[in-house]
Amino acid sequence: MKKYVQITAGRGPVECARAVTLVAREMLKAIPTLQLTDCEPHNRENGCFMSMIFATGETIPEATINEWQGTILWRSTRNSCRPGHKRSNWFVGVNFFDELELPQIDESDIVYETCRSRGKGGQNVNKVETAVRALHIPSGLSVKCSDERSQFQNKSHARERLLLKLRQLNDKAISASQSWQWSNHDNLERGNPVKKFSGPL
Known part of the structure; x- marks a missing residue:
């Protein structure tokens, strides 16, 4: 069974989105088997992710x-996002969860x-419909996967990524109803991070 980990900036500013990237780099040192499955880039700044x-399919020790689950503090020694900004403490959230099931989602x-892939990969990629687009009709969410040469594998990956997006959509709905908590994130979590890092943003 796969284990997933989400690193999120919540409703934080661009510095928190930059901290997500930096915390991810540190986590990959500790858990090198992790593979990026999905991400939500910041809408204005490159190299920043909300x-x-x-x-990973490997077992992660409890x-x-x-050690990582909870709130992570990144103390910036230099702020390239907003030079001169006085605040230096930025928080992100880390959450581990198991492979997704579909108890409340109807496969129908x-x-x-299927569609043709574009880009590198030879004639098979360009001439055969190996790419797969998965559409969840009730929500309108869709994803396209063309990572593999096999249509079957692309279908499996597309389904997995669609489930992740549906989970994120549900999480955002819950977060929206508690937005006041995110707006006061620092006040609620300050002094209680499970892990701390320091360095330039």
């Missing part, structure tokens, strides 16, 4: 999960379409 989701609500 959310990143990683997955001690490692406990997901439609799969």
